[in-house]
Amino acid sequence: MMGEGIHEEVLRALVEQHAVRECLVAKVDGGPAWGLSIRLGGSGARWVPVRSRRERLRTWASLTAVGRFAEGVGLSGFTVEL
Numbered sequence: 001m002m003g004e005g006i007h008e009e010v011l012r013a014l015v016e017q018h019a020v021r022e023c024l025v026a027k028v029d030g031g032p033a034w035g036l037s038i039r040l041g042g043s044g045a046r047w048v049p050v051r052s053r054r055e056r057l058r059t060w061a062s063l064t065a066v067g068r069f070a071e072g073v074g075l076s077g078f079t080v081e082l
Contacts, residue, residue, distance in 0.1 A: 005051030023078035033059035
């Protein structure tokens with residue numbers, strides 16, 4: 001299901017089932033792009049990045065764009081790491 005990342009459709013289903021515990025938005029490799037990762041378990045669980053259909057990691061150009069995506073899949077909030 002989530003090998004190296006999680007697809008949008010699966011993320012949407014997990015959000016609907018209230019299975020997502022935490023969401024983190026951070027810069028990708030220190031560059032200008034932003035990435036979104038989720039954690040399904042407690043604090044010891046690993047972060048799973050959101051991926052695109054073609055790429056291993058989905059990125060966004062701005063926090064506003066990540067916010068629109070998060071709202072679209074039903075996430076109520078996320079933590080930002082600068």
